[in-house]
Amino acid sequence: MQTLTPQPLTKAAFAAFGDVVETDGAALIEINQGFARRCNGLAAIDVTSGGIPVNISLFEAKPRPRPIAIKLMERHPLGTQLFMPLQDRPWLVLVCADPRDATSYRAFTATGRQGVNYARNVWHHPLLVFDEASRFMVVDRMSPDNLEELWLDQPLFLNIP
Numbered sequence: 621m622q623t624l625t626p627q628p629l630t631k632a633a634f635a636a637f638g639d640v641v642e643t644d645g646a647a648l649i650e651i652n653q654g655f656a657r658r659c660n661g662l663a664a665i666d667v668t669s670g671g672i673p674v675n676i677s678l679f680e681a682k683p684r685p686r687p688i689a690i691k692l693m694e695r696h697p698l699g700t701q702l703f704m705p706l707q708d709r710p711w712l713v714l715v716c717a718d719p720r721d722a723t724s725y726r727a728f729t730a731t732g733r734q735g736v737n738y739a740r741n742v743w744h745h746p747l748l749v750f751d752e753a754s755r756f757m758v759v760d761r762m763s764p765d766n767l768e769e770l771w772l773d774q775p776l777f778l779n780i781p
């Protein structure tokens with residue numbers, strides 16, 4: 621039984637797969653007469669090629685049965701896909717370079733203040749959460765033809781403490 625053990629999510633470790641959306645290391649700009657601060661440019665959104673509109677959506681996810689079996693991976697050939705948690709709860713991110721190469725998988729534990737923006741065509745597992753009713757804002761492409769799935773011959777398993 622091949623298992624994957626998540627590591628803490630960092631920009632450096634995730635760089636080949638997309639952006640980590642977080643304020644750590646970002647410049648906080650004071651706005652609104654000092655009553656707010658903002659961080660700019662946290663992700664490279666690329667979803668509107670061919671004039672297709674961006675899709676801002678909300679997901680509500682629930683945990684998968686334990687042990688978490690990885691049976692498929694997916695990618696979006698036409699655009700990026702951003703997930704930002706809304707409840708400050710840790711969650712899981714699983715990516716790979718080649719779904720058929722178990723050594724190419726990278727599993728991460730994201731904090732509740734870290735989002736990810738999968739680069740176009742990056743293999744990833746559909747949203748994985750620890751808690752019931754976990755809510756995320758999602759930014760991707762408003763087009764039904766933007767999903768490629770690959771079902772694994774043998775499942776991999778996430779080693780979650």
Ligand SMILES: NC(=O)N[C@@H](O)C(=O)O
Pocket residue numbers: 694701744745746747
């Ligand atoms: N199906 C869907 O909209 N979401 C997936 O792409 C995912 O990565 O969770």
Ligand code: NI
Pocket residue numbers: 694695696701744745746
């Ligand atoms: Ni996806």
